[in-house]
Amino acid sequence: MSSNPTLTRFFTTQALRLTPLTPIHIGCGIDFEPTNYVIDEGVLYHFDPAQVPLKPQDRKALIDAANDKRAALSCIQGFFHDRRDTYAAHARQVVAVAAGVAEQHGRRIRQIAQREANGRNVINLLEVERTMHHPHSGAPYLPGSSLKGAMRTAWLDQINDGRARRDAYEKAQQMEQRLLDGSFHTDPFRLVDVADAGGEQVLSKVYFSTNHKKKRVLDKDGVERQGQGLATRRETIVGGQYAALTGDLRLDLLPGQGRSDKVPGQRIEPKALAAACNRYYVQRLAKLLALLEQRGFASPEWCTGVRRLLAALRPAFERGDAFLLRVGRHSGAEAVTLDGVRRISVMQGKDERGRNQYKDMDEATTIWLAAERENITRGDLLPFGWLLVEHADAPEIPALREWCDRQPKPDLGAIQAKLDGARAQAEAEAARAAQEQAAREAEKAEAARIAAEKEAARLQLTPNRQDVEALAEALRASVVALRGGKVKANTELHARTRALVKRALAEGWPLTERSVLADMLTQELPKAVQIDNWKDERKKLQLAQLCA
Amino acid sequence: MQLINIHQLTATLELKSGLRIGASEGEIRIGGVDNQVIRHAHTGQPYIPGSSLKGKVRSLLEWRSGAVQSNPLGLQDLQRARNDAIAVQVRMILTLFGVSGGDRPDHADEELIGKIGPTRLAFWDAALQPDWVGRIQGEDKLLTEVKTENRIDRIKGVAEHPRQTERVPSGARFDFRLSVKQLDIDGDGAELRRTLLAGLRLLELDSLGGSGSRGYGKVKFTGMRWGDADIQAEFDRIDPFADVAAARRA
Numbered sequence: 001m002s003s004n005p006t007l008t009r010f011f012t013t014q015a016l017r018l019t020p021l022t023p024i025h026i027g028c029g030i031d032f033e034p035t036n037y038v039i040d041e042g043v044l045y046h047f048d049p050a051q052v053p054l055k056p057q058d059r060k061a062l063i064d065a066a067n068d069k070r071a072a073l074s075c076i077q078g079f080f081h082d083r084r085d086t087y088a089a090h091a092r093q094v095v096a097v098a099a100g101v102a103e104q105h106g107r108r109i110r111q112i113a114q115r116e117a118n119g120r121n122v123i124n125l126l127e128v129e130r131t132m133h134h135p136h137s138g139a140p141y142l143p144g145s146s147l148k149g150a151m152r153t154a155w156l157d158q159i160n161d162g163r164a165r166r167d168a169y170e171k172a173q174q175m176e177q178r179l180l181d182g183s184f185h186t187d188p189f190r191l192v193d194v195a196d197a198g199g200e201q202v203l204s205k206v207y208f209s210t211n212h213k214k215k216r217v218l219d220k221d222g223v224e225r226q227g228q229g230l231a232t233r234r235e236t237i238v239g240g241q242y243a244a245l246t247g248d249l250r251l252d253l254l255p256g257q258g259r260s261d262k263v264p265g266q267r268i269e270p271k272a273l274a275a276a277c278n279r280y281y282v283q284r285l286a287k288l289l290a291l292l293e294q295r296g297f298a299s300p301e302w303c304t305g306v307r308r309l310l311a312a313l314r315p316a317f318e319r320g321d322a323f324l325l326r327v328g329r330h331s332g333a334e335a336v337t338l339d340g341v342r343r344i345s346v347m348q349g350k351d352e353r354g355r356n357q358y359k360d361m362d363e364a365t366t367i368w369l370a371a372e373r374e375n376i377t378r379g380d381l382l383p384f385g386w387l388l389v390e391h392a393d394a395p396e397i398p399a400l401r402e403w404c405d406r407q408p409k410p411d412l413g414a415i416q417a418k419l420d421g422a423r424a425q426a427e428a429e430a431a432r433a434a435q436e437q438a439a440r441e442a443e444k445a446e447a448a449r450i451a452a453e454k455e456a457a458r459l460q461l462t463p464n465r466q467d468v469e470a471l472a473e474a475l476r477a478s479v480v481a482l483r484g485g486k487v488k489a490n491t492e493l494h495a496r497t498r499a500l501v502k503r504a505l506a507e508g509w510p511l512t513e514r515s516v517l518a519d520m521l522t523q524e525l526p527k528a529v530q531i532d533n534w535k536d537e538r539k540k541l542q543l544a545q546l547c548a
Numbered sequence: 549m550q551l552i553n554i555h556q557l558t559a560t561l562e563l564k565s566g567l568r569i570g571a572s573e574g575e576i577r578i579g580g581v582d583n584q585v586i587r588h589a590h591t592g593q594p595y596i597p598g599s600s601l602k603g604k605v606r607s608l609l610e611w612r613s614g615a616v617q618s619n620p621l622g623l624q625d626l627q628r629a630r631n632d633a634i635a636v637q638v639r640m641i642l643t644l645f646g647v648s649g650g651d652r653p654d655h656a657d658e659e660l661i662g663k664i665g666p667t668r669l670a671f672w673d674a675a676l677q678p679d680w681v682g683r684i685q686g687e688d689k690l691l692t693e694v695k696t697e698n699r700i701d702r703i704k705g706v707a708e709h710p711r712q713t714e715r716v717p718s719g720a721r722f723d724f725r726l727s728v729k730q731l732d733i734d735g736d737g738a739e740l741r742r743t744l745l746a747g748l749r750l751l752e753l754d755s756l757g758g759s760g761s762r763g764y765g766k767v768k769f770t771g772m773r774w775g776d777a778d779i780q781a782e783f784d785r786i787d788p789f790a791d792v793a794a795a796r797r798a
Binding site for chain 1: 616690701702719753759762764792
């Protein structure tokens with residue numbers, strides 16, 4: 001290839017590997033609902049109810065559940081829960097579930113959450129908030145917009161460097177514009193492109209997000225007050241998954257562009273961006289660890305382990321090969337705001353009219369933590385949202401892999417084995433059902449074949465013979481319908497017999513046809529019609545004339 | 549001037565992240581997503597307009613040429629090129645992507661327009677592959693996703709301005725096709741072909757459609773063919789900045 005000195009490299013791309021350190025939940029507004037998931041032995045199976053074939057009796061049970069006037073919703077929940085083996089086998093996705101979530105689910109299914117004063121029952125909806133995921137595979141991923149927003153916050157904080165706002169009226173967007181010296185096409189983050197980050201095998205787990213007071217507060221009886229926030233079930237990307245996700249970071253260079261071209265004045269270099277993120281997030285993690293330890297939210301071993309990990313990561317941080325981020329729900333107000341300008345609105349109880357009172361403070365008073373059970377206040381709580389980003393071409397950090405290996409993680413192998421077992425059972429059942437169906441089909445086909453043969457044979461006959469055959473069929477069918485019983489004399493069937501004999505004689509049928517009729521009546525009529533005196537009946541029917 | 553051949557370049561264009569190419573809002577639906585993707589009028593399936601593909605590849609090649617400016621490159625830029633090397637690049641872009649009908653510089657050099665000739669590339673709209681559509685619809689799933697985003701007030705620490713954006717999700721596969729005219733003035737056409745392939749490689753390294761800086765629109769070409777020949781391996785080896793590196797080393 002000929003060298004061409006005018007060609008310009010107008011962007012640089014940096015492949016990234018991402019390691020979630022703690023549970024990460026990125027809201028997407030979609031829930032697992034009791035009609036599309038079941039929980040069995042600590043695993044959530046997500047399925048599409050429309051894709052699971054229903055047996056006739058199950059269809060009826062589901063319709064009955066939906067028509068239940070008092071508690072249709074909890075009956076429907078119960079319907080799926082009772083058939084969880086079947087539905088688990090059709091799972092599109094399996095998610096680990098915290099022990100307390102599974103217990104609560106077992107307890108609450110079919111239960112009424114509360115009975116209101118007006119007698120209305122409030123049903124547990126039992127929904128689980130999903131994290132951002134691929135719409136088809138359900139695989140969780142980290143959207144580029146979340147990663148980029150977290151980087152932007154760190155960059156802004158570095159520029160602001162703890163200073164106050166210009167005045168009390170300056171809004172966040174105006175402040176950003178001032179700090180970045182531009183907006184839209186002059187915003188330096190226009191040139192930072194962060195891809196969605198995903199992976200083949202990203203584990204997720206449902207935790208409770210639980211609310212805790214940062215400072216120990218006692219009520220008038222000396223009892224410690226707990227956070228007011230409601231514990232919610234949330235799917236999270238599991239922490240401690242070494243390099244489970246990959247993404248990339250692209251920086252546009254705008255070669256040859258001057259300020260007159262309305263381009264951003266600030267240029268963001270990869271190393272500077274990494275440094276800004278570490279400047280902002282590392283100290284926040286250190287501060288958080290101190291809080292977790294001091295309040296006993298997390299175990300001292302876990303906190304020490306993370307501190308050792310941070311120490312091991314320091315050289316990579318300093319080289320700009322790795323940086324820390326905090327993303328998603330429950331990152332905490334301090335990790336999404338700038339030092340020096342933070343104004344967190346904190347509820348202060350109610351005023352004399354019963355309205356909520358708020359006060360602006362420098363820091364949030366509560367913290368949200370991931371918990372195995374909804375009412376745990378000590379021990380093994382985990383902070384949300386911590387993520388380590390490394391340049392993919394930088395050397396691996398053994399201490400990071402070791403730390404990840406030590407973190408408890410759902411046993412994907414066991415979950416997969418359970419799913420395979422459930423699927424194998426469902427397949428065996430489907431095969432058996434298919435076999436039965438095939439046998440039924442074969443029976444039907446045989447009956448149809450015999451009927452067709454009969455019909456073909458009938459069509460071979462003369463019209464008179466066809467009438468004889470039709471009467472014979474009617475007589476035989478009557479015997480079958482009455483299970484061997486006979487119809488009374490002089491009823492419709494008997495009258496039809498007489499009419500045919502009369503016709504045979506009146507129309508002067510050939511002898512062969514008359515004999516066939518006589519033989520048939522001799523054989524079939526006594527079986528089908530109650531006749532006390534057969535000799536008399538033969539005379540009445542003129543059977544002798546038929547054969548003459 | 550004579551048309552010697554028309555080559556067909558075909559490939560599968562696979563999405564590596566959600567793609568958004570917006571449509572004008574036909575109607576406002578209550579509770580509906582307000583940023584919809586462009587769809588085929590009859591099938592209702594999302595597609596990638598040829599204009600999006602052509603425009604993006606052209607702009608990426610213009611950036612690489614070293615002659616980029618606000619407006620698309622035209623005849624004027626060819627005449628005013630700082631040096632021969634830039635003129636070669638600009639000419640290549642004009643030859644492949646065409647000169648607009650209104651692009652008549654002062655004292656138009658008719659001979660120059662004649663030398664460039666007609667636009668060589670014709671991009672096709674890329675439709676979703678029927679087998680992919682069949683698989684997704686067979687599982688009762690939608691062909692698009694709705695991504696919710698918000699911005700964080702960095703003073704108050706609260707999320708605000710929630711917005712919903714429709715995207716074609718990663719994993720979607722489109723039939724990509726373009727035809728390349730070869731004229732007798734193009735020699736063996738190797739230079740034009742190399743520039744075109746470099747442009748498609750740049751598209752893989754950059755992004756297609758909207759919100760690229762937030763991770764949207766990563767694409768990958770697979771199964772690329774030039775007529776009957778499989779050129780995927782050749783395509784994957786292309787480094788669109790190889791010449792830049794050589795120049796820097798020199």
